[in-house]
Amino acid sequence: MSDTFTDATDATAATAPAAPGRRRSRTVLLAASVVVVGAIASAGALGLGGGDGEAPAAPPRAGSTVAVTRATLVERTKVEGTLGYGNEIPLPVKATGTVTWLPEAGATAERGDTLLRVDDRPVALLYGTLPMYRELGMTTGTATPEAPDTAPSTPPSAPPSTPPKQDGDKRPATTAPTIAPPRPLQGMDVLQFESNLAALGYTGFTVDEKFTSATERAVKRWQKSLDLPETGRIGLGDVVYASGRIRIGQAGVRLGAAAGENALTYTGTTRKVVVDASAEEAAWAVRGAEVTVGLPDGSPVKGRVASVGREATAPEGGAGGAAPTVPVTITVPDQRALGRLEGGPVTVEYVGRKREDVLTVPVAALVALAEGGHGLETPEGRFVAARTGLFADGMVEVSGPALGEGMKVRIPQ
The missing domain is CATH 1.10.101.10 (PGBD-like superfamily/PGBD)
Structure with a gap:
């Protein structure tokens, strides 16, 4: 029957050609239909519509699935430092x-x-x-002369003189001063x-x-x-x-x-690390804060912030717009872990932000939604809106009314 229908259509088209205006109208309607169908298909795949955070299901696609987990995310940042003994x-x-x-x-x-x-x-x-x-x-003692038993009868106006002592002279002899x-x-x-x-x-x-x-x-x-x-x-x-x-x-x-x-x-004889930290981003540098020092050979060593400079200075030889820095001194309690290394460039890794007991998924599981924002795809092909928070170590904090611990989501290929 399909062959007959095709032939009839061809015959009609051959004997009665359509007017130019009607032919253009049919072409426009067909193109519009294709656009509408494509838009509906795209909306279904990207999760458009639906007030409960979920979109109509689309045919499932290949890809691995992971579970939404509850964990603590820690943001770690690395900065450059110098190992040495400090300023001379x-x-x-x-x-x-x-x-x-x-x-x-x-x-x-x-x-x-x-x-x-x-x-x-x-x-x-x-x-x-x-x-x-x-x-x-x-302390050296002071000299104190001894006073004679009887004072001399010389008038005050007469110049002092000490005539030589004669035989039978009854005057007391002059005594030497005593030393305390x-x-x-x-x-x-x-x-x-x-x-x-x-x-x-x-x-x-x-x-x-x-x-x-x-x-x-x-x-x-x-x-x-x-x-x-x-x-x-x-x-x-x-x-x-x-x-x-x-x-x-x-x-x-x-x-x-x-x-x-x-x-x-x-x-001093203790090796330490000095970091010229950006004054605007030095909130991590709190006395007693623990950090990880990365040695040139890649070995990690535990360190602790010992002191933070009180004055910010511009980097030497830097451009006029260079950000001012403050010196941060980091001690390494286990000096033996440094080996024989006495100086050189190192990295210092510190904890920036921390989010405890939050829902997390791998960053690769996020998909961009057409209406904006991010979402997660279920194994059945539905897309669920997700708000993102802290990114750390390849994981991302997510939240939303349709998300829960243990929920399976797909990682697109």
Whole structure:
């Protein structure tokens, strides 16, 4: 019958051709029908329409399915940092004279070690926070002349004179002034020094705020071990105080030059990381916050924010629009995890935002909806609208009235 119908149609078309106007009208109607059908099909596939968040089902397509899970998403960000020992600080060397020996850069020094030699005298390192500001030792007594038993009868206007004493002269002989015994020096700097002296093994005195004769004897024993004159006194430039073990930095003078406060620099012996963090994005830099330090070989090491600078500065040599930064210092508790690496570029990974107990799906499961926004496709081919939140580690936070934990969604191929 279809063949007959076709023939009849062809015959009619051959004998009675349609008017030009009617032929154009039919062509326009057919094209419009195709457009309407295509739009309806597209709307069904993309989830248009439907007030409950779901669209009419479309034929299922190939692709893997995953479940909507409830989890905690953590946003992690990496920034660049530098591993090292920190900024070098000048040692407060107060010795005066000619530098006759300097240590090598990178060497470590601890209590009692010689930092440098000035006029071939050692300048020793001691531990403490109070700087050396005076000489330490027993204070010198003052001379007090003894008054004679009877005052001379010389009139006040007569010039003083002492005629030679003759035989039988009854006047008292002139007496020499007496010297008071030395008195102990007192102060917190004495306590700090005596604590160091005792820690070096030179004891026999009470560690307190008084520099006594017992302290003096211990000092003489220490001076003897250093091949120094046994004076029992500590000069202003004989010692330098630091908070603990130090690492020698670059020397500020050469052998044969005059000593001074810039003769030698130092750092601590603990390796740390410094990050020049953007001042606008430094909210993560909170003292005590935990971070992960990525070493040049890719190994991760745990770190902790120790301090954050209070002043923002523009990067050196940067363009005029460069964002200001603040220095963030990060300590590494497990120094052994750093191996033998003493410096170099590293990465610091910190936690930015965190979303706990939220619905999540892989980012690849999201599809763009024609009306805007994102959605998820069910295994049956329906599209469900989904609001997105935090993106982290290939997952995304999703929410919506039609979404629930355990729901299956498709990942398009």
